[in-house]
Amino acid sequence: MPAPDNRAAPSPRITLHSLSKFFGRFIALDRLSLVFEPGEFVVVLGRNGAGKTTLLRTLALLLLPSEGELKFDSHPASRLPHSFKQRLGFVGHEIALYDDLTAEENLRFFARLYGIADGPRRAAEVLAEMDLAQRAQSRVRNLSRGLKQRLALARAWLHQPDILLLDEPATGLDAPTRERLHEWLARCHQSGRTVIASSHDLAESLRPATRVLLLESGRVLFDGPNAPNLAEELRAKLVTAAREGAR
Amino acid sequence: MSAWRVATALLRKDLRAEWRTKDVSTAILLFGFTIAVSFAFAFKPTPDEARLIAGGLLWLGFLFSAVLGLNRGFARETANNCLEALRLAPADPGSLYLGKLLSNLLLLLLAELVLLPVFGVFFNLTLWARPGWLLLILLLGTWGVAALGTLFSAVSANTRMQELMLPLLLLPLTVPVLVAAVDLTTLLLAGRPMSEGGLQFRLLAGFDIIFTLLCWLLFGYVLEE
Amino acid sequence: MSDSTYHRVSLAVFAATVALLLYAFYQVFFIVPTEVKMGVVQRIFYIHMPSAVVSFNLFFVVCIASIGYLKTRRLAWDSVAVAAAEVGTVFCATVLITGPIWAKPVWGSWWAWDPRLTTTLILFLIFVGYLMLRLYVEDRNRRALLSAVVGIIGFADVPIVYMANRFRGQHPAPVLGGGEGSGLAPEMLTTLLWSLAALHALGLLLFLQRYRLEQMRTEVNELYRALRA
Numbered sequence: 001m002p003a004p005d006n007r008a009a010p011s012p013r014i015t016l017h018s019l020s021k022f023f024g025r026f027i028a029l030d031r032l033s034l035v036f037e038p039g040e041f042v043v044v045l046g047r048n049g050a051g052k053t054t055l056l057r058t059l060a061l062l063l064l065p066s067e068g069e070l071k072f073d074s075h076p077a078s079r080l081p082h083s084f085k086q087r088l089g090f091v092g093h094e095i096a097l098y099d100d101l102t103a104e105e106n107l108r109f110f111a112r113l114y115g116i117a118d119g120p121r122r123a124a125e126v127l128a129e130m131d132l133a134q135r136a137q138s139r140v141r142n143l144s145r146g147l148k149q150r151l152a153l154a155r156a157w158l159h160q161p162d163i164l165l166l167d168e169p170a171t172g173l174d175a176p177t178r179e180r181l182h183e184w185l186a187r188c189h190q191s192g193r194t195v196i197a198s199s200h201d202l203a204e205s206l207r208p209a210t211r212v213l214l215l216e217s218g219r220v221l222f223d224g225p226n227a228p229n230l231a232e233e234l235r236a237k238l239v240t241a242a243r244e245g246a247r
Numbered sequence: 248m249s250a251w252r253v254a255t256a257l258l259r260k261d262l263r264a265e266w267r268t269k270d271v272s273t274a275i276l277l278f279g280f281t282i283a284v285s286f287a288f289a290f291k292p293t294p295d296e297a298r299l300i301a302g303g304l305l306w307l308g309f310l311f312s313a314v315l316g317l318n319r320g321f322a323r324e325t326a327n328n329c330l331e332a333l334r335l336a337p338a339d340p341g342s343l344y345l346g347k348l349l350s351n352l353l354l355l356l357l358a359e360l361v362l363l364p365v366f367g368v369f370f371n372l373t374l375w376a377r378p379g380w381l382l383l384i385l386l387l388g389t390w391g392v393a394a395l396g397t398l399f400s401a402v403s404a405n406t407r408m409q410e411l412m413l414p415l416l417l418l419p420l421t422v423p424v425l426v427a428a429v430d431l432t433t434l435l436l437a438g439r440p441m442s443e444g445g446l447q448f449r450l451l452a453g454f455d456i457i458f459t460l461l462c463w464l465l466f467g468y469v470l471e472e
Numbered sequence: 473m474s475d476s477t478y479h480r481v482s483l484a485v486f487a488a489t490v491a492l493l494l495y496a497f498y499q500v501f502f503i504v505p506t507e508v509k510m511g512v513v514q515r516i517f518y519i520h521m522p523s524a525v526v527s528f529n530l531f532f533v534v535c536i537a538s539i540g541y542l543k544t545r546r547l548a549w550d551s552v553a554v555a556a557a558e559v560g561t562v563f564c565a566t567v568l569i570t571g572p573i574w575a576k577p578v579w580g581s582w583w584a585w586d587p588r589l590t591t592t593l594i595l596f597l598i599f600v601g602y603l604m605l606r607l608y609v610e611d612r613n614r615r616a617l618l619s620a621v622v623g624i625i626g627f628a629d630v631p632i633v634y635m636a637n638r639f640r641g642q643h644p645a646p647v648l649g650g651g652e653g654s655g656l657a658p659e660m661l662t663t664l665l666w667s668l669a670a671l672h673a674l675g676l677l678l679f680l681q682r683y684r685l686e687q688m689r690t691e692v693n694e695l696y697r698a699l700r701a
Contacts, residue, residue: 024611025696062334063472066613085337096332098260098323100267105260112256113336115249139267140327155332395625402618406608415604416622419597420629423636430640446639454632461628465621468542472614 011038011162011194012073012087014059019068020218021054028054030218031068036196038162041189041208043226044198045234046215052198053093055215056167059196060090086114089161091169095152099141103132103151106140107158114159122158130154131180145172153181157188164188166197182208216241250342257333257346258353264323265354271319275358279312280365287369297370302432305366306388306425312362313355313392314417318410320351321400330470340467344397348459352393359385372436380441381432387451388428392421394455398462401469427451482680489673496663496670504663510578518663520570522671523563524592530560530675531595531627534602538623541616550616551686553623554606559678561599563671567592587637594633598626612693 014036021029029051036042044052057063058070061077061084070077072084097106104123111119127133130150135143143151149172156164164185170178186208189195197209214222214234221237265271286304290296324330324347333343363381367374374381396417403412427447434444500518507514537553540546571589572582583589602622609615 022697025693025700027697027700057472060335062331082339083337085335088335090335092328092331094328094331096327096329096335098264098329099326100264100323101260105263109256109260110332110336113253113333113338115252115337398621398625402605402622405614405618406605407610408604408608412605412608416601419594419601420626422594423629423632426636426640450632450636450639457628457632458625461625465624468617468621471617 013038015071017069019065022066027218039192040211041195042211043209044213050215051218053167056165060088060165087162089156090165091152091156092167095148097140102137102139104136110155126154126158163194253338253342254346258349261350271316271354274319275312275316278315279308279362282308283365283369294371298436301370301372302429306429309359314414317396317400321404325404334470340470341463344463344466348397351397355389384431388424390455391424394459395420423454485677489677492670492673496666499663499666504659513577516570516574518667522668523566526671526675527560527563530556534623535627538620541620547690551683555679555682557602564596590637591634
């Protein structure tokens with residue numbers, strides 16, 4: 001179980017105002033205006049290249065917007081001090097872990113980086129939570145893809161961030177592990193944290209979320225609460241968008 | 248102070264990884280050794296000639312090996328995109344720079360200490376007559392190379408040419424270090440009083456301080472996306 | 473700057489450059505007396521020295537533009553930087569080519585480790601490194617950012633390179649620069665000033681063309697994006 005909630009302030013509210021991100025001529029995000037309230041559980045869907053990764057990386061402050069604004073609780077992201085990143089947790093496409101260090105050494109290093117008091121104890125705690133205790137002394141190089149992914153999630157959770165940003169977190173995980181991931185995310189969400197996760201698999205990922213965002217070509221195609229037959233509706237929308245794009 | 252905490256965390260992590268893999272050290276040592284041998288074959292100096300040119304050969308060898316070592320050192324961060332994890336952390340990029348600088352400096356110095364006797368053997372040099380001065384020159388010179396090299400290895404990792412960009416950028420810029428360090432080493436080997444090198448020492452120290460400061464300030468920009 | 477302003481300025485600079493170049497050419501080959509010791513070849517000094525001054529000034533511009541970009545993130549600054557760097561490299565190369573051409577007949581050797589010439593050589597290498605870096609970074613903003621960092625560091629290095637070479641006393645260096653006006657006859661000074669003006673005008677002309685080209689590229693990208701949206 002995630003540790004009991006001992007945060008001083010609630011999750012920040014995230015506001016995007018006409019936010020665009022360009023890579024040369026390619027428009028990754030196209031004038032997005034969105035609000036993420038504290039404590040939402042949002043799943044971001046879309047095809048490859050729709051902008052999911054770019055959105056998450058922008059929210060994680062890894063990318064600077066080309067145009068428009070990003071705010072956390074009405075503070076512009078560009079003015080935030082580096083210490084604000086204490087409140088963000090991110091898992092991307094690459095695991096960002098050191099191959100030649102063990103799982104435990106990796107977590108201890110990041111614990112030091114995040115200034116976590118009694119880092120070694122916390123690292124052991126998180127390893128146990130993620131069911132990685134037996135492989136704690138294995139070098140990351142020798143871990144399977146699924147275990148690496150779990151370790152990456154462990155690292156994101158190490159400092160108990162207020163906002164969890166996960167880019168296709170279920171990649172490389174087998175079915176039972178995916179189930180456990182969904183449960184774990186649900187628990188994080190229940191403790192009042194904001195969770196924003198992306199996926200390219202419509203049916204599989206919808207269940208735990210409260211809100212669904214569908215992106216296509218950097219724009220929002222659908223933004224609404226999660227509902228039982230949403231998958232079908234979204235698929236239809238995507239097909240229409242594809243046909244219109246081809247014209 | 249958290250900047251120091253971040254820098255030392257990076258340093259410890261790098262040393263630990265280096266202890267496991269010895270990536271950087273082997274690169275510097277093997278290449279340095281090869282260069283020393285190549286120089287010995289190419290020049291075959293008499294003992295008197297050796298004392299005149301050894302300073303140059305030594306520092307050229309160090310510089311070229313350092314380029315290799317710096318590239319390898321940074322490659323550790325680009326593998327698995329670990330750099331992203333560093334950028335995510337609530338750490339000021341300046342402290343990340345300091346951490347990498349310290350680990351690069353340490354590894355380069357250690358390798359140079361091993362390479363010195365190698366050069367000493369091939370060129371019949373008496374290196375250890377004034378070890379204090381030798382170590383000071385080594386430290387000041389290597390610091391200058393590491394200060395710029397740490398920043399530029401990050402810059403070159405961003406380009407299509409990758410490792411090739413580092414020497415292209417670094418070698419012209421470290422000419423003052425090369426010039427001053429070679430002159431000082433030549434003075435040392437010739438048995439001359441080190442007070443004659445006052446200007447060079449001041450030049451090296453100034454270079455080190457100025458560029459460590461500049462690179463510390465500018466490192467954040469290099470990490471941006 | 474708008475198109476019409478640009479064209480007017482460009483035309484004015486072009487006219488001034490042609491006039492100055494012609495007059496300077498006339499000065500160098502018909503007015504100024506032949507130098508006593510070195511002979512006719514000394515006239516190359518009137519290209520050599522002003523080119524060095526222009527290239528240093530342009531490198532200074534690169535540094536300022538780099539700082540400008542880092543502070544404002546406006547790509548116009550980056551266009552200034554690349555334009556100044558490319559033109560500066562050409563002038564720098566001119567210095568390095570005219571130096572040996574002058575040195576060989578006068579002093580008997582192609583190269584001398586004169587601190588000024590040596591610094592120009594390093595400056596040239598830094599310029600080239602800067603341009604090569606730009607060649608190999610795809611993304612426009614990333615390219616601007618990284619070049620700005622290199623530009624600032626490169627510029628900070630140049631005075632230190634000069635100082636480092638000044639202290640290398642071993643070779644008595646033949647003074648290729650002739651001194652900034654020290655010991656120069658008044659007629660030579662006049663010619664030198666005209667050459668300086670002419671080459672600066674040429675530098676400005678080339679800079680403007682290159683700057684405009686870079687700005688147009690940026691505009692094309694923006695148009696592409698506007699079409700897609």
